Amino acid sequence: MSILVVGSGVAGLTAAISAAQRGAEVTLLTKGALTDSNSMLAQGGYASVLGPNERTPGDSVESHVQDTLAAGSFHGSAEAVRVLCAQGAESVAELIARGVPFDRDAVGRLLLTVEAAHSFPRVLHVGGDASGRGLTTALLAFAKSLADEGRLRVIEHAAVTSLVLDSGAVTGLEYVSSDGLRRRQRASSVILATGGAGQLFAHTTNPAVATGDGVLLAARAGAVLKDVEFYQFHPTVLQVARADGGFDSQLVSEAVRGEGAVIRDASGRAFVSDYHPSGDLAPRDAVSRALALHQRENASGQAYLDATGIAAERGRDFLARRFPSLDAMTRAAGFDWARELLPISPAAHYWMGGVATDLHGATSVPGLYAVGEVAFTGVHGANRLASNSLLEGAVFANHAVAHALSRGESWTASPADFGEEHLEVCVPEAPEVPETSAVPLRALLSPAILSRTDVQQAMEQDAGIIRDAAGLNRLRHHLSSNRAADEETHDLKTLGLLLTESAAARRESLGAHYRQDSVSGGSEPRGGVVLKMENRTSTAELATAGRMA
Ligand SMILES: Cc1cc2nc3c(=O)[nH]c(=O)nc-3n(C[C@H](O)[C@H](O)[C@H](O)COP(=O)(O)OP(=O)(O)OC[C@H]3O[C@@H](n4cnc5c(N)ncnc54)[C@H](O)[C@@H]3O)c2cc1C
Structure with missing residues (x-):
């Protein structure tokens, strides 16, 4: 069984290590250096309720579940949250076995701290406030030892640009390697662990690699996205x-x-x-x-x-x-x-929405998994609870590996079958706006050329912390009627349009999605906003598709 893992943060490293340990043929690809990730920057720590003798007196898995649901404005999936929180102790034990040096007191007990909206001290940390570095460095060292034994292949500076589809199933990917060549690699399964998209906004805590690539790769392959309007600042x-x-x-x-x-x-x-x-x-x-x-x-x-x-x-x-x-x-x-x-x-800090998955990390496209920040598992609801993200990446990466290795040729995932009332919005690929015309009148009206900074500033202004219909309409028009300066900016613009359409569709404020023109008691999609991407289309079609603001 061959597996391609995209991304070298906590989610990607966990997936690659677990798959290699279970005997799969694994290749991990990452866009920059192995150390370029959100995971590396994490500070506060890793939320987990430990075993009865190690946890804070009074704390319980159920308390962690309730805190997670409450922080997410009760928009999260209780089932997914229970899976996440119940596996905290097991996940910490696995990380320790893989060399993560969580901070301990003088007698060797794991130190626990409290963070906002947690009812008890239950956040483990490494190196005080360098939890991400401590965790990622240990996992990288573990992965390297597997690579040295020939059980794992790692390719740095490999930017994945598209997924390969055969009869509707993902069977590989294409990437641009450090020598600038486009290469293709086949596998039974692809696990996306590409992280968030803080670079969509002018101010972000995220590193340069956080451009939301996985969401776009999956959407272009036909995968369903969910709740992408929820971006945490x-x-x-x-x-x-x-x-x-x-x-x-x-x-x-x-x-x-x-x-x-x-x-x-x-x-x-x-x-x-x-x-x-x-x-x-x-x-x-x-x-x-x-x-x-x-x-x-x-x-x-x-x-x-x-x-x-x-x-x-x-x-x-x-x-x-x-x-x-x-x-x-x-x-x-x-x-x-x-x-x-x-x-x-x-x-801008963390994306709650993303590629919709079931509890196995399986997307709506056969052969394709999404884990970590790129995924929407339903655990974060409308706002993520502090220090739940690293935990989510590690827990669901293992689920994805187990599913990929056990499924054989069958594909049982049904993340598109949300069961609850939800709103489905189809968003076209951002249109290619034509080059400036030579005709004088057209030239006067000609579209601007958007730089990456233009996109980021527009997103922060109209799809940032405070939103309303006028701003979202302005943003939609700005992004869809102006050309992007280059391919990367075009992708960022397309991602921005996905978020904008989703934000326009949810007219009531909820969690991190705050509409100052909030319409309460309306027909809100409590089951969530589900997005699908259509093929490239014209500007005129874009202007009417999925519009609800
Ligand atoms: C400053 C900061 C502090 C944080 N503190 C905490 C905390 O204390 N606790 C907590 O739980 N969470 C915290 N978070 C959030 C948490 O760090 C992230 O949500 C989590 O690390 C995401 O892990 P991941 O593996 O999904 O993605 P990442 O760690 O972001 O890794 C994504 C990987 O995918 C690669 N990639 C992206 N696109 C491509 C492509 N096209 N081709 C190939 N590779 C690609 C990237 O290069 C990167 O290696 C913090 C985040 C930040 C920014």
Whole structure:
């Protein structure tokens, strides 16, 4: 049985390692270096309810389930959430066996911290606030040992550009290798683990590789997408000036608020509780919305993260010990956060929607699986609970491998059969807008050429934290009637259109999808917005397809 795994984050590495250990012929391909991933950047940790003797007294799998559903505005699938949370302890044991050095106390007990919207301390971490690096580095080392034994093949700098279909089933993929050549590889199954799409927006915590490729690859192969309107913005992001005049968005983990940091406005007031009763420890969507609304309603809307109280209470060196990476990052950016406030703003962080899968990670296209952030399993609902993402990647990667190895030639997945009331929207591929015409009148009306930055800024303005019909219509028109400067921007634009159509279809606010023109009590698709992509079509057709805003 041959399996191609696309992506070298936690989901892809877990899938590749598990498949190789079970004797499959596995090749892992990744777009950049092996270390380029969201997984590498994760800070806070890995949410899991451990065995009865290791967990926080009073905590339970059911409590984790309820917290996950509540953070997701009860839009998630209770069945999927139960599968996720029930496998926390098993998943941690597997990671430890693969070399992940979770932080422990002096007597060797696993350390657990609390994060926003978790009822108990249940978040494991590595290296204090370098959980992603610790986890990914260990899995990479494990994968390398399998590769050295000839049980796993790894191809770096291999950008997968399309999936190969035979009679409606995925039988391989095409990629561009580091020498610029386009190559084709066949396999019984392809597992997409390509991560999120933070690069859709002007400000993001995600690395450059997070361009949503897997969602587009799957959609173009005919796979069903679900709930792609739900994009989570993280509230506490420090904008650090770069030498070239640009900015890097540096996340300051929720765990810092878990330890007692507070968000304040320019007058020093802790304002988040004006917008949500849980204040600074409210779910992420609520805190980000509080920042965005407060900024809009106040002339000096700049928000700040105040960790000085933690330093005052627990000693000046506590922050450096508990959050060594953040301490180094803030100092390099010119801040002493033990004594001064950090200016923060929200940035695009995590995509709840994605390629629809069943609980085996199987998509609606035979032979194709999606795991990790690229997938929609239903666990995150309308807003992801902190530290559930790495867990989701590891748990469902194993499910996908088990299914791929056991299914033989049959394909039993039925993710398109959602069972509940849902709204189906067909979105065409972003049209190829014609070149500028030589005719003078046409030239005056000619479409602009969109750069990547243009797409990102338009997306952030009209499909960011605060949305409405006018903005979504403007965005739809902007993206569909202007040409993209290059192929990559065209793909980003197409992805942006998918998100825009989905956001337009959901007219009521829910979780991370906030419509300031929210229509309540309408015929909302409680079962979710399901997207399918049509073949390339004309601008005129696009303007009418799936429009509901
Ligand atoms: C700053 C930050 C902090 C976070 N902190 C936490 C946390 O504490 N806890 C938590 O649970 N989650 C956290 N998250 C979210 C979490 O890191 C991600 O959701 C998770 O790592 C996604 O894992 P993944 O394996 O699905 O994707 P990724 O880790 O993003 O990996 C995707 C891989 O796919 C590759 N790829 C993409 N496109 C292609 C292509 N066309 N061809 C080939 N390869 C491709 C990429 O190069 C990459 O290797 C954080 C995210 C960020 C950005």
